[in-house]
Amino acid sequence: MLRSVLARGASVARATSRCQSLKPATVMSTSQAYNSGLPTETGDTSKDFIAQFSRPNVSGYDIRNLVQYMQGLDYVPESAVIDSMLRACRQVNDYALAIRILEAVRWKCGGNTQLYQDLMNGVKATREELGVLTVEEMGYDQPELYLKDVDDM
Amino acid sequence: MLRGRNLVAFSRMAAIQQRAICLSAATKGSVIPADASIDLKTYEHDNIPQAVKDQYYPHLGNRDIVGPSYGTSYDYLDCPDLPMPAVRWGANTPEVLQLREKETGDWKNLSLEEKKQLYRNSYRQTFAEIEAPTGEWKRILYIFCYITAAATVYLIYYANTVPRPSTLNKDHQQEMVATMLMRNNGPITGLASKYDFENNQWKK
Numbered sequence: 001m002l003r004s005v006l007a008r009g010a011s012v013a014r015a016t017s018r019c020q021s022l023k024p025a026t027v028m029s030t031s032q033a034y035n036s037g038l039p040t041e042t043g044d045t046s047k048d049f050i051a052q053f054s055r056p057n058v059s060g061y062d063i064r065n066l067v068q069y070m071q072g073l074d075y076v077p078e079s080a081v082i083d084s085m086l087r088a089c090r091q092v093n094d095y096a097l098a099i100r101i102l103e104a105v106r107w108k109c110g111g112n113t114q115l116y117q118d119l120m121n122g123v124k125a126t127r128e129e130l131g132v133l134t135v136e137e138m139g140y141d142q143p144e145l146y147l148k149d150v151d152d153m
Numbered sequence: 154m155l156r157g158r159n160l161v162a163f164s165r166m167a168a169i170q171q172r173a174i175c176l177s178a179a180t181k182g183s184v185i186p187a188d189a190s191i192d193l194k195t196y197e198h199d200n201i202p203q204a205v206k207d208q209y210y211p212h213l214g215n216r217d218i219v220g221p222s223y224g225t226s227y228d229y230l231d232c233p234d235l236p237m238p239a240v241r242w243g244a245n246t247p248e249v250l251q252l253r254e255k256e257t258g259d260w261k262n263l264s265l266e267e268k269k270q271l272y273r274n275s276y277r278q279t280f281a282e283i284e285a286p287t288g289e290w291k292r293i294l295y296i297f298c299y300i301t302a303a304a305t306v307y308l309i310y311y312a313n314t315v316p317r318p319s320t321l322n323k324d325h326q327q328e329m330v331a332t333m334l335m336r337n338n339g340p341i342t343g344l345a346s347k348y349d350f351e352n353n354q355w356k357k
Contacts, residue, residue: 059199060199060219060220061198061199061219061220061221064219064220064221064237065220065221065237067237068220068221068235068236068237071233071234071235071236072234090260093253093256093257094256094275095256095260095263095268095271095272096271096272096274096275096276097237097275099268099272100236100237100272100275100276101236103236103279103280104233104236104280106280107233107236107280107284130260131259131260131261131262131263132260133265133268135280138265138268138269138272139269140272140279140280140281141281142281143279143281143282143285144269144279144281144282145278145282146282147277147278147282149287
């Protein structure tokens with residue numbers, strides 16, 4: 001009787017120690033499984049985005065991919081990130097993309113017009129240097145054209 | 154706007170993928186005629202021959218594929234959640250290409266009209282136009298009013314034409330109570346227990 005209790009106890013102790021030794025390894029593999037190759041890996045999202053946008057061989061596809069991803073985050077880019085985005089657009093010679101990014105930022109700011117104004121003031125120098133108008137200067141803060149909804153045709 | 158947003162979760166995962174389009178001979182070679190002079194290889198998005206585009210993305214015509222796909226193909230969608238459509242809205246006509254050539258120079262030399270045209274060549278609607286109110290609530294409101302009015306008219310007609318059931322008649326209800334008392338219905342806690350049969354009145 002006593003011997004069987006001891007034997008069971010030993011196996012339980014062995015299993016417990018194995019679980020404990022597995023624990024840290026499991027956590028580490030989980031954090032690596034969600035590594036998507038996109039920013040937010042170092043913990044400093046803005047820095048990562050700037051590094052991605054400032055790559056010398058950045059393409060229009062990369063910019064779109066990153067902005068699309070950024071739009072899904074609970075995150076509003078700061079002035080330095082918008083600055084690097086505009087410069088990346090200049091690099092790939094896509095003016096429409098720059099305006100679209102500013103519109104996306106404006107949309108992310110939501111009703112917080114003060115935040116949007118601060119961001120636009122922060123990138124004022126870059127905008128003037130590159131010749132990028134704001135959304136308001138383009139006249140895109142109000143609807144310009146009426147286009148029929150494709151679902152109503 | 155709902156129709157755009159339910160694509161979101163799906164596309165976020167898909168958008169992270171593919172850098173270039175892969176045409177593999179093993180999977181798709183059978184649909185290409187033997188004499189077609191199309192290279193079976195991997196193309197960068199900005200460098201796809203028109204023949205290949207016509208073969209695999211016939212809905213695009215002469216449009217550039219510029220961004221990540223929302224799902225399985227390269228489509229255009231205007232949605233604030235997904236600000237970057239996978240293709241340009243405008244086809245590559247000579248005027249568009251000429252303007253794009255000018256775009257490579259200093260942007261300060263572009264006039265406002267040219268800037269707007271550049272935007273419209275790439276995108277169909279601005280965010281303000283996507284988010285503009287459609288006035289749909291008025292249609293919903295008048296449909297609601299029509300249904301309410303129709304129901305009211307029907308109720309008035311029904312109340313004035315269809316006879317009420319006899320069980321709603323006061324006399325009939327009195328008779329029912331009398332019948333139940335005669336049957337000694339509920340002598341302990343029910344109706345009959347409340348009635349004093351000896352003095353022929355309700356118990357006080």
